[in-house]
Amino acid sequence: MPDKYRNTKKPLILIVDDVVRNLQIIGNHLIETGYDISLAMTGEQALTTAKLIKPDLILLDIMMPNMDGYEVCRQLKQMPETADVPVVFLTAKNDIDDILKGFAVGGTDYITKPFHKQEIKARIKSQIELKRSRDELKSIADEINLLNNKLNTELSIAAEYFRSLLPEKIDNKSISTYWHYVPTQKLGGDAFGYFMLDEENFVFYLFDVCGHGIASGLYSVSLLNILRFRNLPNTDFRQPKDVFSSLNKIFQTTEHHGMYFTIWYGVYNIPKRELNYSAAGHHPSVLFKSDDSFCKLNEGNFIIGGMDEYNFKQETLKIEPESELFVFSDGTFEILTSDGTQWTINDLIHFLDTRKDKKASELNNLHKYILGMYGETIQKDDFTILKIVFH
Missing domain, CATH: 3.40.50.2300 (Response regulator)
Structure with missing residues (x-):
């Protein structure tokens, strides 16, 4: 001692x-x-x-x-x-x-x-x-408690700062946004954002850093600020594959203690009603059309930082009026229920399809539903979901 x-x-x-x-x-x-x-x-x-x-x-x-x-x-x-x-x-x-x-x-x-x-x-x-x-x-024990209290206070401040980085909701004639974000701890690995790149292009993204807690949270804040302030030199933010290539150079897993992240990134051109999108290691997002049909949007790229050189790909899609796009982390569907049943992305899609409304109440209801599936009030993973309505 x-x-x-x-x-x-x-x-x-x-x-x-x-x-x-x-x-x-x-x-x-x-x-x-x-x-x-x-x-x-x-x-x-x-x-x-x-x-x-x-x-x-x-x-x-x-x-x-x-x-x-x-x-x-x-x-x-x-x-x-x-x-x-x-x-x-x-x-x-x-x-x-x-x-x-x-x-x-x-x-x-x-x-x-x-x-x-x-x-x-x-x-x-x-x-x-x-x-x-x-x-x-x-x-x-007293010293440990004192340090824990100090750490919790600092984590609370950090969590408030992280929350301040998340975007305000948008509701205009072109786009409406809704989101629901609940980390498992004060600092989580999930984050998202969106902004008008110029008068025509609306950028939005959601990423999921591996793990939970302080390390993931700090990594997430770093990545979030890079994207928010477009701090990627010689990068065309209208092109998801260019953004991924630049991020891939910065966030090599071998230089970040094996940490990595998955990301879904989209750019919506409002006048053309075109969506350029791509995903790196991330599961599909789901687009519901005005006729209630849906499609999964994914481009099966590898995770960011997993390889030194990687040829990222992207897709372009025409967006119909009043289409609704859901972008989410795996904490919304990779769930082992209290009775041992595995919930899947298809279960999530069915939930959204049958419960979505114009006020986006399905986002909050989804979180409550997932807690009920756990059989307790403690979630096992960060819960993040973003809904974008294209008017």
């Missing part, structure tokens, strides 16, 4: 006995052994002194006038200042019932009279070491 947690002060022992001779004998022996001592001759004095000095150990005589040792011990254990202080009873009684009564009120050991120096030394040493070990462990 690190030295900073060790208590190097001499142990302080409170001796409580109504017989002066006993106080002298035990006190002198403990001083010779290397302990500091404090004395009390009554139960009342013992309670006051113990609360004030907070000793490492209390040697407590059972047979005392007015307040016996059992009652003193009972009250010591009720006071926060002394509840953790070990109490060793001093007793002339060898009756098992008396000994058990001492343990019942909170005693940790007993020493019988007449005293034997070696026995006193051994029992006190054992109790002091146990007390010091408990104190050291408590100090470590």
Whole structure:
């Protein structure tokens, strides 16, 4: 155990006995052994002194006038200042019932009279070491709790910052956007965004970084800011394959501790009603047309950073008025239900097809439905889904 947690002060022992001779004998022996001592001759004095000095150990005589040792011990254990202080009873009684009564009120050991120096030394040493070990462990636990609280506070701030990076919802004559995002932890690996690249082209994307927690969250923030601020030199953001090629150079898994991400990226040209799209390691998105038919949109590229050189491909699709596109992470469908059934992307598509409406209430309802499938209120993966309506 690190030295900073060790208590190097001499142990302080409170001796409580109504017989002066006993106080002298035990006190002198403990001083010779290397302990500091404090004395009390009554139960009342013992309670006051113990609360004030907070000793490492209390040697407590059972047979005392007015307040016996059992009652003193009972009250010591009720006071926060002394509840953790070990109490060793001093007793002339060898009756098992008396000994058990001492343990019942909170005693940790007993020493019988007449005293034997070696026995006193051994029992006190054992109790002091146990007390010091408990104190050291408590100090470590307190420091861990303090660090955890600090970390949780910082994570909450980071999560608020991450939330601030997510886009506002859009509702205009050309496009409406809706989304629902719930990470498993304060920081998740999922993220998404959209923006007007110019007067004609609307860019949107959703990516899923492997893993969960701080590492994935920091990776996700880095990637999100690169895309938000178009910080990819010599890249045509109207072309998904160009964006993927640039990202592939930056985010090689061998240079990022094996971390990787999947991504779906689309560019909608509003006047032409054309969607250029591609996916890298990501599952299909789903486009519902105005006649309620649907199609899966995917281009089976490899994950970003998996290969040094990769020829990414993309597709172009005409978009009919009032078509609805759903882009989502795997946390919306890769679900093992409480009864052992595996939910699939086709189950997700059926859910959206039968429940979608103009207010996009299906997004929130989907999350509730998934929690119900888990059989608990704790989700197993980040939940992210983006709905885009092309008017």
